[in-house]
Amino acid sequence: MAPSFVLEARGLSKTYGKRGGGRKGGFSQTAALRDVSLAVTEGEMVAIMGASGSGKSTLLNCISTIDRPDEGTVLIDGRDIGRLKGAQLASFRSRELGFVFQDANLLDTLTCFENIALSLTIRKVPAREIDTRVRYIADQLSIGDVLGKFPYQVSGGQKQRVAIARAMVGKPRLVLADEPTGALDSKSARQLLESLERINRLGATVVMVTHDPVSASYFHRVVFIKDGRLAHQAVRGDADRESFYSLISDTIARLGKEADHVR
Numbered sequence: 528m529a530p531s532f533v534l535e536a537r538g539l540s541k542t543y544g545k546r547g548g549g550r551k552g553g554f555s556q557t558a559a560l561r562d563v564s565l566a567v568t569e570g571e572m573v574a575i576m577g578a579s580g581s582g583k584s585t586l587l588n589c590i591s592t593i594d595r596p597d598e599g600t601v602l603i604d605g606r607d608i609g610r611l612k613g614a615q616l617a618s619f620r621s622r623e624l625g626f627v628f629q630d631a632n633l634l635d636t637l638t639c640f641e642n643i644a645l646s647l648t649i650r651k652v653p654a655r656e657i658d659t660r661v662r663y664i665a666d667q668l669s670i671g672d673v674l675g676k677f678p679y680q681v682s683g684g685q686k687q688r689v690a691i692a693r694a695m696v697g698k699p700r701l702v703l704a705d706e707p708t709g710a711l712d713s714k715s716a717r718q719l720l721e722s723l724e725r726i727n728r729l730g731a732t733v734v735m736v737t738h739d740p741v742s743a744s745y746f747h748r749v750v751f752i753k754d755g756r757l758a759h760q761a762v763r764g765d766a767d768r769e770s771f772y773s774l775i776s777d778t779i780a781r782l783g784k785e786a787d788h789v790r
């Protein structure tokens with residue numbers, strides 16, 4: 528049977544700035560993405576790595592419908608998201624995508640339970656079902672005991688796990704994460720990555736942008752972006768996490784050396 532792709536990005540290109548937009552009326556354009564294609568199968572965990580300015584966030588923003596590519600298409604579950612507009616797009620985003628950012632972005636006036644439940648409350652899901660779903664996902668992420676607390680009463684790591692629960696509670700087709708461990712100490716980061724592994728075992732497909740080879744080593748596959756192009760990919764296969772970490776670190780060093788050579 529052909530693999531079922533949750534995400535298929537085909538030939539994405541994106542250039543910022545306009546011809547003639549420079550200070551002296553010259554060129555001030557940045558090709559942030561150049562013909563990038565990426566297919567992610569159901570249940571896969573894919574990390575996107577690359578140097579600062581290589582185009583990682585632009586790629587994630589094009590996948591997440593926050594930005595639009597100049598060229599190329601993004602299919603989520605076979606659906607061309609470039610054709611969705613306005614309310615249709617907003618509804619698609621809230622149902623099919625879950626977001627986790629570097630900062631948890633929780634609402635301070637709501638308890639952790641209410642933060643996780645919010646999207647379901649807005650969708651008018653019955654209260655009993657909300658309760659069951661929130662408690663189930665909170666148990667999976669070991670935050671059952673903080674549900675009654677407000678965000679300022681819990682640790683940074685717990686906040687991030689609440690943010691994952693919020694992203695997961697609507698059972699999205701794809702979870703998108705942008706440096707979710709960036710603001711955490713190493714112990715909280717490890718717990719968060721183990722949480723991502725756990726939600727993956729529950730069936731979540733995850734795409735994450737990261738600078739950190741340790742974070743990437745928890746994933747099944749790492750794609751490396753360089754100067755807006757897909758430069759390389761590394762697949763974990765049956766390797767243990769430590770070996771995959773070594774492979775990722777070696778790849779980063781090699782790609783860095785190639786860049787020095789070109790300069």
Ligand SMILES: Nc1ncnc2c1ncn2[C@@H]1O[C@H](COP(=O)(O)OP(=O)(O)OP(=O)(O)O)[C@@H](O)[C@H]1O
Nearest residue numbers: 543544557559577578579580581582583584585586
């Ligand atoms: N709104 C914008 N206007 C103009 N140029 C932009 C804009 N956003 C990004 N860029 C440029 O596009 C390129 C890719 O940026 P992007 O943010 O995707 O990189 P990144 O790999 O996510 O970097 P970082 O790891 O530092 O967050 C960079 O050269 C950046 O300066």
